[in-house]
Amino acid sequence: MSPIIRECECQDLDYFILHTGQHYSYEMDKIFFEDLDLPQPEFNLDVGSGSHAEQTGRIMMGIEPVFQNTKPDIILVQGDTNTVLASALTASKMNIKIGHVEAGLRSFDRTMPEEINRILTDHTSDLLFAPTMESQKNLLKEGIAKKKIHITGNTIVDAVNQNKKIADNKGNILKKMDLSSKEYFIVTAHRAENVDSKDRLKGIIKGLQQIHAEFSIPIIFPVHPRTKKMMEKFQIATDGIQWIDPLGYLDFLQLEANAKLILTDSGGLQEESCILGVPCVTLRDNTERPETIAVGSNILVGSDSDNIVKGAHLIINNKKKWKNPFGDGTAGKIIINTCEEIVPNCTS
DSSP: OHHHHHHHHHTTOOOOOEEOOSSOSGGGTHHHHHHTTOOOOSEEOOOOOOOHHHHHHHHHHHHHHHHHHHOOSEEEEESSSHHHHHHHHHHHHTTOEEEEETTTOOOSOTTSHHHHHHHHHHHHOSEEEESSHHHHHHHHHTTOOGGGEEEOOOHHHHHHHHHHHHHHHHOOHHHHHTOOTTSOEEEEOOOHHHHTOHHHHHHHHHHHHHHHHHHOSOEEEEOOHHHHHHHHHHTOOOTTOEEEOOOOHHHHHHHHHHOSEEEESOHHHHHHHHHHTOOEEEOSSOOSOHHHHHHTSEEEOTTOHHHHHHHHHHHHHOOOOOOOOSOSSOHHHHHHHHHHHHSTTTTO
16 A cells, blocks of 8 residues: 555645554564655554454444544555455445455455455445456456446555665665575465465475475575464474564565565465566465466465475476566556546545
């Protein structure tokens, strides 16, 4: 959302940031606002963790009085989190227009909580900002009116372009960690279907250990709090992997840009790696970013250790240069301009 916030600032619009506090540790939360030179949220609900129902309910209860007092013309939500769904449900019941940034992404796996959040938010929204033609097709197939859909590119391109400049000016994480460009792999894993399953998590760790043995270069794994908790619960050995605490976005962006390979179950990292020109191995059985598969920047391997190793060899040996399919880095401007054209009074 940083490019959208910056565009609001640039146009001197009447807007505010409402932050639910769904991510509640410093490394996963406040550091983003500081690192990216963004204004602090006007509202912070501090909802913290909990079951899906608890978290969604608390967010809705916190958001409702804010909307009652501020009377926004439109709210903008991005992605597929419980925050997004709770915000959209609350706004829809209060007859407030909703714009969904990153609309139309589909994994076609309804066992994923994120998939349910995406679908329900799309069908509640008034403006659907689809990043690609593929995401627009998904929305049309579900019966959403074409007039509601606007293909904008993805703000992640804007964010990578804008924030990489900030990252390069603010620090050098490679020097701090004694790493050389293109001589290490980066790993992230946080999705429930992977880290809450002992078999899947063991398969992923075993695959990483095999990769370390074969490639003989560092494997850097910033550990998400959820992953750390489950690793300890399942007592999984982690020899050969360099575990570190979660990093700020700017440090992590530098690590991504200079990695030889990224292995992840994150949707955003599949996109960022594609934009940065770094090959990606996705530790999932499906993806809502099929564009990355189509251009050749990404490969799906699931959680089987042998498949993970095969995938790493395949994608590294593929010397094909791909074109970023997510737009030209002007999505934030397009989204705000579309809101100004369609929603009365949103600039006042």
